[in-house]
Structures are given as C-alpha cells and as structure tokens.
Amino acid sequence: MNLRASFLFHRLFVYLLLVCGGVVFMIPFVWMLSTSLKGSAGLFDIPPKWIPEPVQWRNYVDAVLAFPFWNYTVNTLIITAANMAGTMISSSLVAYAFARLRWPGRGAWFVVMLATMMLPGQVTMIPMFILFKHLGWLNTFLPLTVPSFFGSAIYIFFLRQFFMTIPREFTEAAKIDGAPEFMIYWRIFLPLSGATMATIAIFTFMGTWNDFMGPLIYLNDPDKFTLALGLRSFQQAFGTRWNVMMACSIIVMLPSLILFFTCQRYFIEGITLTGIKG
Structure with missing residues (x-):
C-alpha cells in the first residue's frame, strides 16, 4: 500500500x-x-x-492591410517549399549512402559530418555572405534555398539511424531481383521512412518560416521580403500600434502551430523511430 x-x-x-x-x-x-x-x-x-x-x-x-501581407506570404512559401524539398531529398540520399553503401572512409566522413553540428551558424555567416556576393546571389532567394540541397547534418544523422534499422533482407531481395541502388532507395527506404521524413519536413518548415536572420542578411528589396522581415518593417512603421503588431504575430505564427499540432503524431513517431542503433 x-x-x-x-x-x-x-x-x-x-x-x-x-x-x-x-x-x-x-x-x-x-x-x-x-x-x-x-x-x-x-x-x-x-x-x-x-x-x-x-x-x-x-x-x-488592419494587420493584413498594413503591409504587403500576401506578397510576403508567397515569398515565404517559395523559400519554405524549396528548403523542405532540398533538405529531404539531399539528406535522405546522403543518409542512405552512410547507412547501406560500402565505400572507403565512410566512418571517418560520418564523424566529420557530425562534427559540423558543433559549428554555430554565426561562424560561417561571413564566409557564406562573401561566397554568395561573389556568385552574384545577393538580393535573391538563392542564398536562402540552395544550401538546403547540400543536406543537413542533424537530419542526415536522424535518417541514417532509421535506415540502419531496416532489415538487410529487404535490400538483398531487391538486389536479387535486379534493382539498382537508387531504386532500392526510392522504392523501399523512402516509403518506410515516412514518419521520419515528416519530422524533418516539420522541423524545416518551422525553421524556414520563422527565419529572420537569413532574409535580413541577403534580401534588401521590399518586394522580396519574407513575413519575418515584414514584421520588422511593420514595427518600424507602426511601432506604437502594439495591438495590430500582436495580431500580425498571431497570423504569422498560426501556420507553424497548425502544422505542428496536426502532424504531432508523425513528429513523435519519427523521433522515436530514429532509434539508437549505431
């Protein structure tokens, strides 16, 4: 008792x-x-x-009419969709290579990739800005979207951990039937990793949708501003109208909240399925 x-x-x-x-x-x-x-x-x-x-x-x-809300929303959606597609495609491809392909130095390169997570974004901010300036990409969406097509270390780690849990019998059976590596990745690994991919999509959406520093650095044309920059512009123009400012913030925050709560099951399942297998 x-x-x-x-x-x-x-x-x-x-x-x-x-x-x-x-x-x-x-x-x-x-x-x-x-x-x-x-x-x-x-x-x-x-x-x-x-x-x-x-x-x-x-x-x-008033919040919607006070600044070009719909223009900023379209810009944010374009950048967010490109980042989601680039991150999921590139991270899953690299994770499959680390999980199932045999090549020299695989373990060492995996450690190097994990080590990049120790670098804060502020360390690479100036070199990236100089690189994009020489490429002529400033004041375009390219600096905000192209890096996502080179993968993300944390998402590669998540997917690699999940791919390691998939039985090798699936891969061997596919190879006996003559399936190439890309077909195995596309037809077997991606469908089985739906929950993990949904988790990555949620993280990427929320991170890109709420990103302020990236657009602030690379965009200077008001027609290309995102919603985060639009809030800053609204505050500078109507700083004393805190009620309308809070309404703007609620509207901008709403998509992230809706996405998280509607996809919460996939989010928790994806985190769980990554497992601890090394």
Whole structure:
C-alpha cells in the first residue's frame, strides 16, 4: 500500500509540475492573443485585462492591410517549399549512402559530418555572405534555398539511424531481383521512412518560416521580403500600434502551430523511430 501511495504521489507531483510549466509557457501566448483583440486605449491597463471588452477583430484586418501581407506570404512559401524539398531529398540520399553503401572512409566522413553540428551558424555567416556576393546571389532567394540541397547534418544523422534499422533482407531481395541502388532507395527506404521524413519536413518548415536572420542578411528589396522581415518593417512603421503588431504575430505564427499540432503524431513517431542503433 505504501508503494502504491508513493507511486501515486510521484505521478501527481510530475503532473502538477508539467501543468505549472505549461501555464508559465502559455502566459506569453495568451497575453499576445489578448493584446491582439484590444483597442488602443486598453493596452497598458494596470492590472491587465485578459479578456478584452469589446473584442476588436478589426486589428486582424488592419494587420493584413498594413503591409504587403500576401506578397510576403508567397515569398515565404517559395523559400519554405524549396528548403523542405532540398533538405529531404539531399539528406535522405546522403543518409542512405552512410547507412547501406560500402565505400572507403565512410566512418571517418560520418564523424566529420557530425562534427559540423558543433559549428554555430554565426561562424560561417561571413564566409557564406562573401561566397554568395561573389556568385552574384545577393538580393535573391538563392542564398536562402540552395544550401538546403547540400543536406543537413542533424537530419542526415536522424535518417541514417532509421535506415540502419531496416532489415538487410529487404535490400538483398531487391538486389536479387535486379534493382539498382537508387531504386532500392526510392522504392523501399523512402516509403518506410515516412514518419521520419515528416519530422524533418516539420522541423524545416518551422525553421524556414520563422527565419529572420537569413532574409535580413541577403534580401534588401521590399518586394522580396519574407513575413519575418515584414514584421520588422511593420514595427518600424507602426511601432506604437502594439495591438495590430500582436495580431500580425498571431497570423504569422498560426501556420507553424497548425502544422505542428496536426502532424504531432508523425513528429513523435519519427523521433522515436530514429532509434539508437549505431
């Protein structure tokens, strides 16, 4: 009985801790949503009113009309779609080579690839800018999309770990039937890695959709701005309209939230299926 009571107390403590942590993390989002529905007069009330009276839905209309929202959305979608396609294709190809192909120095190159994850992005920022400047790619989408077609070390690692769990009998049976390596990769490994690929797609979407530093460095034409840069431009032009600014932020954040919650099952399954096999 004491053991059962101790177990229930431990579970209760964990649940209370998670609930308290969840509330703490939710407060900024609730405040953002509340502010986006307030009028200008009630933004700085002390104590703050969490439920706006009256609700100002007009803030969302003003947020869309205050800057070229749809143009920025199209630009962001183009960059995001290109990054998702490039990352998934290149990372899966490299992961298959590390997982199933036999070639000299495979282990050493895998370690070198993992070592690149230790480099922060700020270290390579200036060399990349100089490279893209000499290529004439500044003020285009190329610096924001082309690097994704060279793979990502963390995603290569995820996929390589999953590919290592696929029985070799599948590969051997395909080779007996005369299937080349690319066909094995395309017809066997990719269909089986759907959950892991979905995880990579979610991570890439969220990272690209919310990216601010990359567009800030490489884009200077307002017609090519992304939504993140559009928020910065809106803040500079209408910095005192915090209710409309919060409405803009909610609109920009909404696609990432919808994608994460609708694909949460694939996200968790993909992380789990990567396994720990070396």
